[in-house]
Amino acid sequence: MANGIDPSGSVAALFGARVRRLRTAAGLTQAELGARTHVVSTRITQIERASGARPTLELARALDVALGADDLLVELWPYVYREAFPDWSRKFMEYSERAVAVREYAAHVVPGLLQTEPYARAVLSVGRTLGSKEQLEERVTARMGRQGRLRTPDRPELWVVLDEAVLRRPVGDPAVMREQLGRLVKTRTERHITVQVLPFDQGAHDVMGGSLTVLTMPDGSETAYTEGAHYGQLIEDPDEVRSFSLTYDRLRAAALPPLMSLDMIRSVLEDNRHGSNLPSRTDRRRLAQEQLQQSGGWQLRGGGRRIPGGRRPRP
Structure with a gap:
């Protein structure tokens, strides 16, 4: 335990311990490493001691290159980044990484697991105060990174119900929206992903105004998560989770069947394409x-x- 820092105490502490070990092995002082990564030596001290601000993604990449870490630090960075989130949010991410089935209802935007990068950037650019463009890119990178699990052998079954508003509300410019709708259409070739659309004519329901996710774990247990514009709630009580699971099943039953849903998405995509070629109203x-x-x-x-x-x- 060097300098009184316990690497098992947090991921930031583990990250700092690895930076120190790699720096020492490379025969570099903190000042020399700082010069190579364009930061002051005190910033390197903070990282190694897990004090002060957490390293940015850009700095993690620079450290990785300077220390020849072979992407070790870059791969560890998302877990460092996650520690800045509230406990319930981190716990939900941990559950999501182990889930064998993910069922989502989205009322306003395409769920993160199916977002294109430009769409994610447009979504993350509004509704929150970002300190810098770098912070935005970090959030986009983290969101895109979570999609990697859908391409692994142990990928979960993903079932998504989209409110019709998700298809019709423009996010970003028309090109961003067309690409995103095209991504949804492509799910027809991905057997582990099912997309349905809940049309406007189904009227009011229990999850209006927010989103709902139900996760099934390897042991068969379930966890639910609800989210609004400025809040999120993780539900673990079995009785409450069963109630939310039933609510989701009702939404799924009210939604259009998968093939009809894809037809609606294609129709909105075609309207979007034609609309982009029309002259303005003026x-x-x-x-x-x-x-x-x-x-x-x-x-x-x-x-x-x-x-x-x-x-x-x-x-």
Whole structure:
């Protein structure tokens, strides 16, 4: 236990201990390592002692290169980053990494596991105060990293119910939205992923205004998680979890079947593509007025009424 720091105390302490070990093995002083990574030596001291601000992703990459760590520090960084989250949020992430089945209902945005990187960046850019662009990129990187489990042999079964609003609310520019809708369409080829859409005409339900996730663990137990714009709640009580699981099953039953859901997503995607090629409302009005004037000398007024000869009526 060097310098009184216990690497088992936190991931940040483990990260710092590995930086110190690699630095010592490389024969570098803290000042020399700081110079190679463009930070002051006191910043290296803070990292090694797990004091002060946690290392950024950019600094973790720089340390990895300077110390020849072969991505060891970069791979450890997401766990350091996670320690800044509340206990319930970290616990939910830990459950998610072990879950054999993930069932999600999303009311406003595509769930993180199915987000494209540009869509994730657009979502994370609003609704929260970010200290810097670097913080935004760290959050995007962490979110994209969590999708890696869907490509592993022990990947979970993912079942997602999307409110129709998720498809129709523009997030980012039109190109971002088209790419995201295209990603949802591609799930048809991924047998471990099922997507359904809950249409507007199903009316009110128990999870309006938020999201719901039900996780099934390897031992068959379940955990639920609800989230709103500014809060999240992890539910572990078996009776409460059963109630939320039943709520999810009702949402799934009310949603369109998977094939019809994909047809709706394709339809919205096509509308999005066509809409991006349409002239603006102002341009359409100007073109219509020009055509009317050319064909008969008519002029459009504010309410859409046509005045012959381009003259206004006498008062």
